[in-house]
Each structure stands twice: as C-alpha cells, then as structure tokens.
Amino acid sequence: MAPKGRGRPTTQNSEGAAGAERPQGSKKVKKSSGVKSETYERYIYKLLKNAHPKMGISKQAMAIMNCCVNDAFERVSLEAVKLSRLSKSKVLAPRDIISACRLVLPGELSKHAVAEGSKTLMRYKQFTGKGNRAEEADIK
Template identity: 45%
Template sequence: MRVSSKGITVLNNLMNDMFERLANEAARLTKYTARKTLSSREIQGAVKLVLPGELGRHAMAEGTKAVSTYASNNNGRQSKS
C-alpha cells in the first residue's frame, strides 16, 4: 500500500492545523488562569474543547499513554547514566 505525495501533503496540513488549534486554545486557557507556563493541564483542556466527544476522549487516552511510555523510558535512561 502506498500514499501519494499529495496525500502526504494533505495529512501534513491537517496535522499542522490541528497542532495550531490546540496550541492556540491551550495558550488561551493559560491566559485565563493567569499563569505563565503552559502545562499538561492546559493541553488536556484544549483537547477537550477542540475535539468533540469520543474523539477527544480517545485523544486524551492516547496522549496519556504516550506521556507515560516516554516518562518510563526516559527515567530508565537517566538512571543508567
């Protein structure tokens, strides 16, 4: 199975647009809370606001799983150094 270069371009544009929407919403939430640091809390809130229903819940679950995996892999590397 292959993906054409036009297909890749469409997917790239979709992902860039989604990143921009989430980043803007997370930045807006950070301003509302009068904080200067963007945290995972604002990202989770942005996902809930930008992605509807089941899609948002699935994105939250996958994001949490990815961060957990990263943290466990990263902690193992630090202790070996």
C-alpha cells in the same frame, strides 16, 4: 577584479551600509526565507504502513494529511495557550493541553487523543524519572 553590478555602477556611502566590506573573520548571516512549516510526512507514512502495510499514498494526499495535522496542532496549541493565560500561569501545563484537546477535537477523537497523550506522558515520566515536583523535592 571588481564585482559585477548588473550594469549599475557600484556606490559606497560613507556610513558603510550597502556595498561595504565585512570585517575580517565575520560570517555572512543567511536570512530565513519565510515561515518554516513543520512536516509530519514521515509519521503519517509510518502510521499508514502500520495500519495497512500494502497501501501507499500519493504526494498530493500526503500534503493534504500534513496540512490537516498542522491545522489540528495549531488549533490545540492556541487553545492551550489561551487556557494557560486564563489561569494566569506562565507555564503550559499538561492539563491545559488535555482541556484544549477536549474543546477543539470532536467527541470520540478527543477521548482517544487524551488517552494516548496521557499514556505517552506517563511513559515519558517513567523513562526520564521525572515525576511531579513535590515528589522530586521530597515534600510530603
């Protein structure tokens, strides 16, 4: 049975672009529909329940909070990349992110962000057993 063409006659050109059949065994590739935005709703909700167990949050307020977190993340990451390029490094180092936090975030918020980030980095290094590269290579 011929496919329905919405009232238009089906045409096949000799190059095989539009309307041509796919080879046997090939899969149809689905195109993404735009930019995928990261959502932090789960983590925002966990923080809310940790701070105020009886309090809730509306969908609109959650969307605003998610937008704020995405915006802050984007600003810090862009600044960290700029700092990394200024130092002519191809690797984004923790010090670039710390400096970006200090530049982008205001006052007390940057101090808390740097403290929490450093604490988390130390826990990660202890958990994975990864220290600095000089220690791993036994260079003294």
